Amino acid sequence: MRFGLLYSRIRRDEKLLLNEIRDRGHEVSKIDVRKQRFGMTEAPEDIAGCDLVLDRCLATSRSKYITEFVDAYDVPVVNDPDVAAVCADKAKNSLALANAGVPTPETEVTFTKEAALETIEDFGYPCVLKPVIGSWGRLMAKIDSRSAAEAILEHKETLGHYEHKVFYIQEFVEKPGRDIRVLATDGEPVAAMVRSSEHWLTNAAKGATTEAFELDEEAERLVEEASDAVGGGLLGVDLMETGVDEEGDPSGYTVHEVNHTVEFKALNDAVDIDVPAVVVDWLESKAEAEVPA
């Protein structure tokens, strides 16, 4: 089999995947998207002939377009461009989850700071303001007061890229100092971990500590539903616990995000499962399914 791997930076995640693919005797074409030119009809040489191309672009803007192009060349691509488009944008992500009936934090989008302030006052304090495009917990604001809200909104409106004028406002979920990251392939969990921090942001990229987590039936069901809601694929589903029972077990969940170029090195370190091996198993099955009978 010949796999293509789209990248602009090889993280430990990509290295784990490359090693796993090569160890199985497959060919792998590393495609540095910074050097490629994408025409309308003919696939670049590095992409043509691949049984499957895996998008591991670090830049969301590139990821969204490149998956469109690879799909247009009739080369199977993970993830599908429609999935990338939904997952890359927090507003689309929330809409997809809500429309599928997946519990997700209450969220509103507004286009002026005046309307944003109305939403924030209705939500009450604290609430959360997030960029629609972004990752690793960057530029997230937990707003504790009206004066803070006014300042942040003015900064975003004045200094920001036009995407910062799409105000994505979300209720603050009182999670128990941690959230849950699940890596899933077409809705089937590969492995899960909790990310814990004393800070309200619990991203691994922000230094949260990680630990393996056993999913219960409800969490498994929500992972499957969240994956289906955005179109499936190789995804990172993020959940928060909305409460815990007397024994300290989760009593409910809300899904706040689904990620389409999911990082898993922290997960691989936290669990006993060989995560890249399971991912490559799934990639092989996807590639095989694409081969005409």
Place this chain on the structure above:
Amino acid sequence: MAECVECGAELDLHDDLEVGEIVDCSTCGTELEVLEANPPVLDRAPELEEDWGE
């Protein structure tokens, strides 16, 4: 053996370098991108962009 383009320190590189990988200079902390693996050629890595992530 390769040197850091920022501070000139000798870099301690591992055996399975991958083109596109980022390594940190242990002396000055500069992020360096591997442009060629064998022999190793490195240059300053691109700065973090706003849309980077997962």
